[in-house]
Amino acid sequence: MPIDRRTVLADAAIDVLAETGIRGLTHRAVDRAANLPPGTTSAYYRTRQALLTALVRRLVALDQAELQAIGEQTPVPRDAEELAAGIAVFIEHRLTGDGRRRSLARYACALESVHKPQLREILVPRENAGRQVVHDFLAEHGVTDAEDRTVTLLTCVDGLVFDRLVNGGRVSSREIRGLVAAALR
Secondary structure (H helix, E strand, C coil), rough: CCCCHHHHHHHHHHHHHHHCCHCCCCHHHHHHHHHCCHHHHCCCCCCCHHHCCCCCCCCHHHHHHHHHHHHHHCCCCCHHHHHHHHHHHHHHHHHCHHHHHHHHHHHHHHHHHHHHHHHHHHHHHCHHHHHHHHHHHHHHHHCCCCHHHHHHHHHHHHHHHHHHHCCCCCCCCHHHHHHHHHHCC
Protein backbone atom coordinates (compact mmCIF):
# COMPACT_ATOMS: atom_id res chain seq x y z
CA MET A 1 0.00 0.00 0.00
CA PRO A 2 1.51 3.35 -0.98
CA ILE A 3 2.14 5.91 1.73
CA ASP A 4 0.14 9.10 1.29
CA ARG A 5 1.90 12.36 0.56
CA ARG A 6 1.08 13.91 3.95
CA THR A 7 2.81 11.00 5.72
CA VAL A 8 5.84 11.27 3.44
CA LEU A 9 6.09 14.97 4.26
CA ALA A 10 5.65 14.43 8.00
CA ASP A 11 8.35 11.74 7.98
CA ALA A 12 10.67 14.05 6.03
CA ALA A 13 9.92 16.83 8.54
CA ILE A 14 10.97 14.51 11.39
CA ASP A 15 14.25 13.89 9.55
CA VAL A 16 14.84 17.60 8.98
CA LEU A 17 14.08 18.45 12.60
CA ALA A 18 16.40 15.71 13.88
CA GLU A 19 19.20 16.82 11.55
CA THR A 20 18.95 20.60 11.76
CA GLY A 21 16.88 21.51 14.81
CA ILE A 22 13.78 23.65 15.01
CA ARG A 23 15.26 26.57 13.09
CA GLY A 24 16.09 24.33 10.15
CA LEU A 25 12.52 23.08 9.83
CA THR A 26 11.29 24.91 6.75
CA HIS A 27 8.93 23.98 3.93
CA ARG A 28 11.83 24.03 1.47
CA ALA A 29 13.99 21.80 3.66
CA VAL A 30 11.16 19.27 3.91
CA ASP A 31 10.65 19.37 0.13
CA ARG A 32 14.36 18.58 -0.33
CA ALA A 33 14.35 15.82 2.30
CA ALA A 34 11.28 14.21 0.69
CA ASN A 35 12.76 14.57 -2.82
CA LEU A 36 9.69 16.47 -3.92
CA PRO A 37 9.37 19.61 -6.05
CA PRO A 38 9.66 22.97 -4.31
CA GLY A 39 6.33 24.11 -2.96
CA THR A 40 4.95 20.64 -2.29
CA THR A 41 5.13 20.91 1.49
CA SER A 42 3.59 24.36 1.40
CA ALA A 43 0.70 23.02 -0.71
CA TYR A 44 -0.14 20.46 1.96
CA TYR A 45 0.83 22.45 5.06
CA ARG A 46 0.37 26.17 4.38
CA THR A 47 1.95 27.41 7.59
CA ARG A 48 4.95 26.39 9.63
CA GLN A 49 2.57 25.71 12.51
CA ALA A 50 0.54 23.31 10.34
CA LEU A 51 3.74 21.53 9.34
CA LEU A 52 4.93 21.30 12.94
CA THR A 53 1.54 20.00 14.08
CA ALA A 54 1.59 17.31 11.38
CA LEU A 55 5.13 16.35 12.38
CA VAL A 56 4.15 16.01 16.05
CA ARG A 57 1.05 13.97 15.22
CA ARG A 58 3.15 11.61 13.07
CA LEU A 59 5.83 11.34 15.74
CA VAL A 60 3.26 10.43 18.39
CA ALA A 61 1.62 7.88 16.05
CA LEU A 62 4.99 6.22 15.36
CA ASP A 63 5.91 6.18 19.06
CA GLN A 64 2.53 4.80 20.10
CA ALA A 65 2.70 2.03 17.49
CA GLU A 66 6.20 1.11 18.63
CA LEU A 67 5.30 1.10 22.33
CA GLN A 68 2.16 -0.91 21.63
CA ALA A 69 4.21 -3.52 19.75
CA ILE A 70 6.78 -3.69 22.55
CA GLY A 71 4.06 -4.28 25.11
CA GLU A 72 2.28 -6.90 23.04
CA GLN A 73 5.50 -8.80 22.37
CA THR A 74 6.82 -8.55 25.91
CA PRO A 75 5.37 -10.61 28.72
CA VAL A 76 5.34 -9.04 32.16
CA PRO A 77 8.90 -9.50 33.45
CA ARG A 78 9.32 -12.09 36.20
CA ASP A 79 11.94 -10.16 38.14
CA ALA A 80 13.80 -6.86 38.36
CA GLU A 81 16.62 -8.12 36.14
CA GLU A 82 14.19 -8.92 33.32
CA LEU A 83 12.56 -5.50 33.62
CA ALA A 84 15.96 -3.78 33.62
CA ALA A 85 17.00 -5.79 30.55
CA GLY A 86 13.82 -4.75 28.72
CA ILE A 87 14.36 -1.11 29.62
CA ALA A 88 17.98 -1.37 28.43
CA VAL A 89 16.80 -2.58 25.01
CA PHE A 90 14.29 0.27 24.85
CA ILE A 91 16.94 2.86 25.77
CA GLU A 92 19.40 1.46 23.23
CA HIS A 93 16.75 1.78 20.54
CA ARG A 94 16.02 5.39 21.53
CA LEU A 95 19.73 6.24 21.27
CA THR A 96 20.55 4.60 17.93
CA GLY A 97 19.36 4.60 14.33
CA ASP A 98 15.78 5.53 13.63
CA GLY A 99 15.03 5.68 17.35
CA ARG A 100 17.72 8.33 17.81
CA ARG A 101 16.32 10.41 14.96
CA ARG A 102 12.85 10.32 16.48
CA SER A 103 14.20 11.03 19.98
CA LEU A 104 15.95 14.16 18.75
CA ALA A 105 12.80 15.32 17.00
CA ARG A 106 10.64 14.47 20.03
CA TYR A 107 12.75 16.55 22.41
CA ALA A 108 12.84 19.48 19.97
CA CYS A 109 9.04 19.32 19.78
CA ALA A 110 8.73 19.06 23.56
CA LEU A 111 10.75 22.25 23.97
CA GLU A 112 8.72 23.99 21.27
CA SER A 113 5.52 22.95 23.05
CA VAL A 114 6.45 25.16 25.98
CA HIS A 115 5.50 28.10 23.75
CA LYS A 116 2.85 26.33 21.68
CA PRO A 117 0.31 24.68 24.00
CA GLN A 118 -1.52 23.06 21.07
CA LEU A 119 1.59 20.91 20.53
CA ARG A 120 1.73 20.04 24.22
CA GLU A 121 -1.79 18.61 23.98
CA ILE A 122 -0.64 16.25 21.22
CA LEU A 123 2.53 15.25 23.07
CA VAL A 124 0.78 14.32 26.34
CA PRO A 125 1.90 10.80 27.32
CA ARG A 126 -0.66 8.17 26.44
CA GLU A 127 -1.49 4.76 27.70
CA ASN A 128 0.13 1.97 25.72
CA ALA A 129 1.03 -1.66 26.16
CA GLY A 130 4.70 -0.91 26.91
CA ARG A 131 3.76 1.37 29.78
CA GLN A 132 1.26 -1.23 30.97
CA VAL A 133 4.01 -3.88 31.19
CA VAL A 134 5.93 -1.66 33.64
CA HIS A 135 2.78 -0.90 35.64
CA ASP A 136 1.78 -4.56 35.83
CA PHE A 137 5.28 -5.59 36.90
CA LEU A 138 5.32 -3.06 39.73
CA ALA A 139 1.79 -3.99 40.84
CA GLU A 140 2.61 -7.71 40.82
CA HIS A 141 5.64 -6.99 42.99
CA GLY A 142 3.59 -5.32 45.71
CA VAL A 143 4.10 -1.66 44.82
CA THR A 144 0.94 -0.02 46.16
CA ASP A 145 1.30 3.19 44.17
CA ALA A 146 2.18 1.40 40.91
CA GLU A 147 0.77 4.14 38.67
CA ASP A 148 2.84 6.90 40.28
CA ARG A 149 5.95 4.73 40.34
CA THR A 150 5.44 3.82 36.67
CA VAL A 151 5.33 7.50 35.76
CA THR A 152 8.42 8.21 37.86
CA LEU A 153 10.40 5.29 36.46
CA LEU A 154 9.56 6.11 32.86
CA THR A 155 10.31 9.80 33.43
CA CYS A 156 13.74 8.82 34.77
CA VAL A 157 14.33 6.59 31.75
CA ASP A 158 13.36 9.51 29.53
CA GLY A 159 15.82 11.71 31.40
CA LEU A 160 18.63 9.21 30.84
CA VAL A 161 17.84 9.10 27.12
CA PHE A 162 17.83 12.90 26.95
CA ASP A 163 21.11 13.15 28.85
CA ARG A 164 22.87 10.66 26.58
CA LEU A 165 21.56 12.31 23.42
CA VAL A 166 22.93 15.64 24.61
CA ASN A 167 26.11 14.52 26.35
CA GLY A 168 26.90 11.26 24.60
CA GLY A 169 27.77 7.98 26.18
CA ARG A 170 25.76 4.94 27.05
CA VAL A 171 23.37 4.13 29.84
CA SER A 172 24.90 1.52 32.11
CA SER A 173 23.02 -1.53 33.30
CA ARG A 174 23.89 -0.39 36.84
CA GLU A 175 21.95 2.85 36.29
CA ILE A 176 18.93 0.99 34.95
CA ARG A 177 18.98 -1.57 37.76
CA GLY A 178 19.16 1.33 40.24
CA LEU A 179 16.06 2.94 38.73
CA VAL A 180 14.15 -0.35 38.85
CA ALA A 181 15.23 -0.98 42.45
CA ALA A 182 14.10 2.51 43.45
CA ALA A 183 10.70 1.94 41.80
CA LEU A 184 10.31 -1.28 43.79
CA ARG A 185 11.09 0.30 47.19
